[in-house]
Amino acid sequence: MNSSSKNVSVTNFILVGLIEIESFGYVCALLALALFSVTLFMSSMIVYVTWTEKSLHEPMYILICVLIMNVMLGNASYYPKLAIDLLSGCSTISLTGCLCQSFCIQFYAASELYIFTTMAYDRYLAVGHPLRYHTLMTNITTQKISLALCVFNVVLVLVDTALTLRLTFCGVNINNVFCERISLQPLACNDITVNIMYDTILTSCIVIGCLLVIMYCYIRTVIICLKLSTEPSLKALHTLMTHMLAFSIYMGTLLFVNFRYSLTTGSVSTKVDIIIPLIGTSIAISANPLIYGIRTKALREKIACHLHKIVCRQKE
Template identity: 80%
Template sequence: MSSSPNNVSVVITNFVLVGLIEIESFRYVCALLALALFLVTLFVGSMIVYVTWTEKNLHEPMYIFICILVVNVMLGNASYFPKLAIDLLSGCSTISLAECLCQSFCIQLYAWVEMFTFTVMAYDRYLAVGHPLRYHTLMTNITTQKISLAVYVFNVIRVTVGVLLTSRLTFCEVNINNVFCEIMSLQPLACNDITINVLFGKTLTLSSVIGCLLVITYCYIRTVVICLKLSAESSQKALHTLMTHVLAFSIYAVTFLFVNLRYRLNWGSVSMQVDVIIPLIGTSIAITVNPLIYGIRTKALREKILCNVQKIVG
């Protein structure tokens, strides 16, 4: 069956990352920063995983959860910084649909595993402070591993469904207003109806965020209330650990919400460069600082890391 030239449809399989074009004049600086942040985070994260794995006294739920959180951050880093640096150095601003969906999957998986892991960590600290005598029965290392596996399985399934729904779309536009590819930037480019995609994304996002925030808030408040009833020494130790979690989660939550609000609000007269810089800085912060926070503020990890670094240097 033949078609007239006017009825020929073009299947779009490559997209333009407009954000890379917008920061073209700063590409070498941005590339070096991306590589530096990637290497620093990779080094600190690897040290945390190494000392947690090799030191038997760190084989406890809290350190296992920190290790899982750090591994997840390293995976998020690997899906973001290397490609960003390579694209900037090579001057390439295009990405195929397959690469786009793959990067979207990895970044979304990182974000949701992070959120759920923070939730589990808040509950773990509540159990440790509120039920110290039953804690080692309620939260064993096996239980920790099962919970972590469940978090990954659930989020792999939900992210996979979202990516598959997007992969079935036909696209009419090629410009992605970002420096990386993710679902919320890709869906508006579709020719066909995206109602199902939007409903699926919003329903799961709202239910997950609200559920996690409720659990985290409840656990943090209950933990603080219990700490106020403890002795000064016990209270100080518990609050220090809690504040480390609160700091790490707060930075993640603020950057996560800030980047996502970019898609929900009309920025009006905001320039394209500013619109691109928001996710660039937000995502970079979110997948960089947490290993540094836990590596610096967690005494046991900090001491072991410094000891191993001295051995390497010496």
């Protein structure tokens, strides 16, 4: 690398993934818009019925609502730009736009893990300590926990963004359809040791800590439900299975996307390497509203009731 290139920092990047899939870009754009519309509709209905129906003003439904609101953030930061870029043929993104999108997606992904951890603990308290549950986990407590996790996550992601912002960049090619912090680091001209250490230590501590809590709560709750074998316990087990299904999809797609480089290096084409995060991220963002909207009986019934009212009004 010559000296002149070291003094000039790149401020615009090329999303190689958009170029790789441009041959079927219109199809991907239509799919992105369709998934965005369906996910946004389902998410909006879940948030609306949870907000308006007093019977759903319970910790479990509040946490589901918070989870779905987080999905709406991930949805908005991913699908619209992807569809617009594919339809317009644009494959570039500014450093500012890149950091904003990276911040939103990183915030969404981390918040998802925190919320799933809180939901697992909530179900454990409901099943393992039913007499004390309404004292230990009130609506106010749930809201305070959600707010605290949000502030905590904002601080952590802002620090990560600030560490990335201090870098100067020599490369321009981001091997993805969207901008993520991990894709930016290899493009830096200067030393990224601090960034790597921060990411590694923080991610390891948070992921391991959350997974330990989730696994403990899930295992204990399942054991208690199977021992009791009563109708409330079976209902609680069904709810837990819904949480586990959503969490498994989240973790599976997250691991699949994050480890794609080590899994695919030198063995498959660049286009396949691009399609992996495209599909994985789409599944992760779209799954939760559909899972909770279909498998959660109270939400499903309330949504169906509201849709029926809307249809009846239109016929009048």
